[in-house]
Amino acid sequence: MTENEAEAAALYEVRGRVAIITLNRPDALNAVNAALSTAVGEGLEAAAADPDVRAIVVTGTGRAFCAGADLKELAQGRSIHAEGHSEWGFAGLIQHWVDKPVIAAVNGFAMGGGTEIALACDLAIAADTAKFGLPEVKRGLYAAAGGVIRLQRQVPMKRALELVLTGEGIGADTAAEWGLINRVVPAGSELGVALELANVIAANAPLAVRVSKQMVHRTWAGASDWNVEWSSEDPWQANDEALSVVFTSNDALEGPMAFAEKREPRWSGS
Numbered sequence: 072m073t074e075n076e077a078e079a080a081a082l083y084e085v086r087g088r089v090a091i092i093t094l095n096r097p098d099a100l101n102a103v104n105a106a107l108s109t110a111v112g113e114g115l116e117a118a119a120a121d122p123d124v125r126a127i128v129v130t131g132t133g134r135a136f137c138a139g140a141d142l143k144e145l146a147q148g149r150s151i152h153a154e155g156h157s158e159w160g161f162a163g164l165i166q167h168w169v170d171k172p173v174i175a176a177v178n179g180f181a182m183g184g185g186t187e188i189a190l191a192c193d194l195a196i197a198a199d200t201a202k203f204g205l206p207e208v209k210r211g212l213y214a215a216a217g218g219v220i221r222l223q224r225q226v227p228m229k230r231a232l233e234l235v236l237t238g239e240g241i242g243a244d245t246a247a248e249w250g251l252i253n254r255v256v257p258a259g260s261e262l263g264v265a266l267e268l269a270n271v272i273a274a275n276a277p278l279a280v281r282v283s284k285q286m287v288h289r290t291w292a293g294a295s296d297w298n299v300e301w302s303s304e305d306p307w308q309a310n311d312e313a314l315s316v317v318f319t320s321n322d323a324l325e326g327p328m329a330f331a332e333k334r335e336p337r338w339s340g341s
Contacts, residue, residue: 081110088125088273090118097133102141103162108153112163119169125277126269130176130262139183161216165191168297170281172272176265177201182240190221196265197243198258204240226250276322277340282313
């Protein structure tokens with residue numbers, strides 16, 4: 072790691088067709104301050120704008136994924152939002168919509184804001200040492216960075232209420248059993264597994280992937296937790312709109328043609 076990388080609150084790199092955003096405040100257990108929120112938000116913007124990037128992985132440096140908000144910053148009255156972009160939400164990510172799949176590679180402790188970051192990602196791979204939970208009620212607070220909005224959409228209601236009301240944590244195996252994460256893997260392999268999953272996604276038609284992600288969120292039961300223009304609408308009307316975009320695309324012609332010609336498709340993203 073270079074000196075500049077050591078000082079950066081979050082790192083950004085691209086490996087093939089996958090962007091990796093790494094929370095990089097290991098001495099603070101990757102607690103979120105304004106610098107981290109800004110770096111993460113800018114990384115998401117860069118990945119969204121890069122036509123060669125087709126999936127995004129978010130992970131952490133050190134033994135923690137994210138320990139939540141930097142309470143020292145809050146105690147001194149300093150903002151932890153991204154500079155000039157409070158609309159991106161906590162960690163520059165929680166309310167920051169991008170239409171490319173985002174995968175959390177949870178490398179360790181992820182209580183509070185760390186769990187909320189995982190909830191905001193589309194998929195999650197976790198080390199077997201990871202721990203999840205929303206302990207805010209133990210501090211007279213509540214999980215305001217999406218925890219009380221998203222958790223019950225991703226796990227059964229009574230499971231969600233158990234986490235929210237007790238403030239107790241759960242291990243990775245329990246999180247997987249409840250449906251909070253996709254897979255549990257040996258510690259140290261979570262980034263590699265997340266990249267494998269990202270590359271499987273990246274091999275698919277990019278336009279179809281982006282619209283498919285959007286459609287799942289658009290038609291989720293009730294209004295979407297993403298504050299965008301399609302947050303509440305007729306799902307079949309939304310489906311017809313998406314169909315007209317994808318099924319008339321160049322990739323929709325290329326896919327069947329490649330299958331018929333027994334070759335790998337050459338996606339254009341259009």
